[in-house]
Amino acid sequence: MAMAVLFHCEWEEGEQILQDLSAQIPDMDIRIWPDVGDPTEIEFAIVWKLPHGELAKCPNLRAILSPGAGVDHLFEDPELPDDVPIGRLIDPLMADRMAEYTASLTLWSHRRFDDYAVLQSRKVWQQVAQKDAKDRGVGILGLGALGLASARCLRPFGFALSSWSRTAKSEPGVTCYHGDDTLAQFLGGAEVLICLLPLTSATRGILNAATFGQMPAGAYLINCARGALVVEDELLAALDSGQLSGAALDVFDIEPLPDDNPLWTHPKVRITPHVSSLTAAETAAPILAAQILQVQRGEPLDGRVDPGAEY
Numbered sequence: 128m129a130m131a132v133l134f135h136c137e138w139e140e141g142e143q144i145l146q147d148l149s150a151q152i153p154d155m156d157i158r159i160w161p162d163v164g165d166p167t168e169i170e171f172a173i174v175w176k177l178p179h180g181e182l183a184k185c186p187n188l189r190a191i192l193s194p195g196a197g198v199d200h201l202f203e204d205p206e207l208p209d210d211v212p213i214g215r216l217i218d219p220l221m222a223d224r225m226a227e228y229t230a231s232l233t234l235w236s237h238r239r240f241d242d243y244a245v246l247q248s249r250k251v252w253q254q255v256a257q258k259d260a261k262d263r264g265v266g267i268l269g270l271g272a273l274g275l276a277s278a279r280c281l282r283p284f285g286f287a288l289s290s291w292s293r294t295a296k297s298e299p300g301v302t303c304y305h306g307d308d309t310l311a312q313f314l315g316g317a318e319v320l321i322c323l324l325p326l327t328s329a330t331r332g333i334l335n336a337a338t339f340g341q342m343p344a345g346a347y348l349i350n351c352a353r354g355a356l357v358v359e360d361e362l363l364a365a366l367d368s369g370q371l372s373g374a375a376l377d378v379f380d381i382e383p384l385p386d387d388n389p390l391w392t393h394p395k396v397r398i399t400p401h402v403s404s405l406t407a408a409e410t411a412a413p414i415l416a417a418q419i420l421q422v423q424r425g426e427p428l429d430g431r432v433d434p435g436a437e438y
Contacts, residue, residue, distance in 0.1 A: 129156040132419070133163060133172040133185065136194050140408050141175075144194055147412030148173070152419065171419055179204040182211075190214060190422045192415055195406050196221055196273065199326040199353060202437045214418045215430035215438070218410050222276035225404035229277040229321050229349060232375045232397075234284070236319050236347040237263055241373055241395070260285040264343070266317030268333075269324035269352065270296045270303065271438075273404065277321060289316055293329075293436070314341040319349065325438035326353035334358065339365040345372040351403035354379035359390065366395045377403040 132155050134145055149155060158164055160177060169185040173192045182191060183206040191201060192214045201207055235241070242255045263286050267274045270290040275298060278288055282300045289302040291313040296303045304313040314320070320342060324330045334350065335358040348371055350357055359380065365371040375397040376390065382401060390396050414429075421428055432438060 128168070129154050130170055130419075130423075131156045131158055131164070131168040133158050133160060133169045133174065133177075133181075135160040135172075135174040135177045135181075138175070138406070140406055141194070143408035144406070144412050144415075147408045148415055151412055151416035171422070173415055174201075176200045177204075180206045182206070182208055190418065190428060192216070192418055194411060194415065196404065197325065197353065198432050198438060202327070209434065212422070212428050213432040213434070214428050215432055216406070216411060216414060217272050217430045218406070218414055219272075219276075220407050220410040221404045222272050225273045225323070225351065226276040226280035228351060228377070228403040229323075230280045230284075232349045233265055233281060233286070233319050233321065236349075236373065236375075237286075241397075261287065263287060263318055264289065264316040265319045266291065266313055266321065267301075268320065268322045270298065270301075271323065271325070274321075274323045277323065287316070289313055310338075311341045314338055315343070317346060318343050319347045322348070322350040322352045322356060324352050324356060326355055327437035329437075331355050332358050334362065336361040336364065339370055342370070344370060346370070347372055348374040348376075350374070351377040354382070359388075363389060363393065366393060371395070373397070375399075377401055 134157050136144060149157065158169060166184045167187055170187060170189045172182055172188060173194055175194050188208060188211045190212050193201065193216055196216055198213060198215055201213060239255050239257065246253055265281060265286040265288050267278055267290040270292045274290060278290065278298055278301050281288060288300060290296065291304045291310055293305060295305045322334060334356050362374060366374060373395040377399045378401055390398060418429055
């Protein structure tokens with residue numbers, strides 16, 4: 128009998144992922160939710176924001192795979208099976224896309240283009256004081272695959288790079304901090320803060336009044352991880368007070384961002400609609416197929432998630 132795979136992904140790219148995945152493993156029996164058939168036959172699930180409780184109906188699952196970089200959508204399910212391995216998508220193309228995004232906005236902030244846009248709107252010909260890159264502290268919250276790609280993209284510019292993660296990391300040209308005891312020290316040098324942390328029960332709301340207050344006055348925030356990492360009201364207060372000079376936001380707690388959200392019209396906020404690192408079917412499908420085949424062969428699963436850490 129063909130291997131049964133549960134699939135649920137409502138993105139535009141979802142259909143192409145499905146087609147490319149079928150080309151990679153032609154003998155799959157793909158069940159597109161909610162047309163699951165007999166759930167006891169399902170061995171693998173490739174799902175994004177599947178309704179809660181659906182995975183628990185599949186007692187013979189061998190692995191749960193995410194077609195996107197995050198797995199927080201899985202851990203939100205209170206009935207998530209705790210004995211089934213979960214695989215993250217680690218895609219070099221997505222890392223490259225993220226590096227482009229974070230580097231672009233870091234340079235935008237560093238070269239003070241927001242200030243020049245205001246001056247242009249007033250028809251004012253005025254030069255603004257400019258630091259050199261070597262004197263600008265750029266901090267990366269989260270040094271996983273996406274954080275590493277961003278650090279490596281920014282390194283040639285000569286910024287004073289630092290990173291913070293929950294566990295010890297090492298990367299040439301980056302001062303690496305880890306653990307709760309070093310977070311304040313890391314934030315104190317982050318004139319530009321790039322947030323690439325996974326969303327977990329430990330990181331939810333980590334960008335708040337306290338953390339903003341530990342950053343240098345006039346610091347700039349770039350968040351392209353998850354919206355729920357930010358306490359929005361406290362971000363707005365930090366922007367209004369001048370503690371933060373600006374924020375570039377690609378992700379939000381509610382998406383699409385509601386029309387009445389004050390972030391839309393705040394003069395110090397730049398908004399993009401969750402585009403920093405989109406999944407590409409051409410590279411994601413082979414990775415997902417390889418993960419399935421690894422499990423079938425009894426090999427270690429690439430990108431296996433630590434359930435205790437939630438990433």
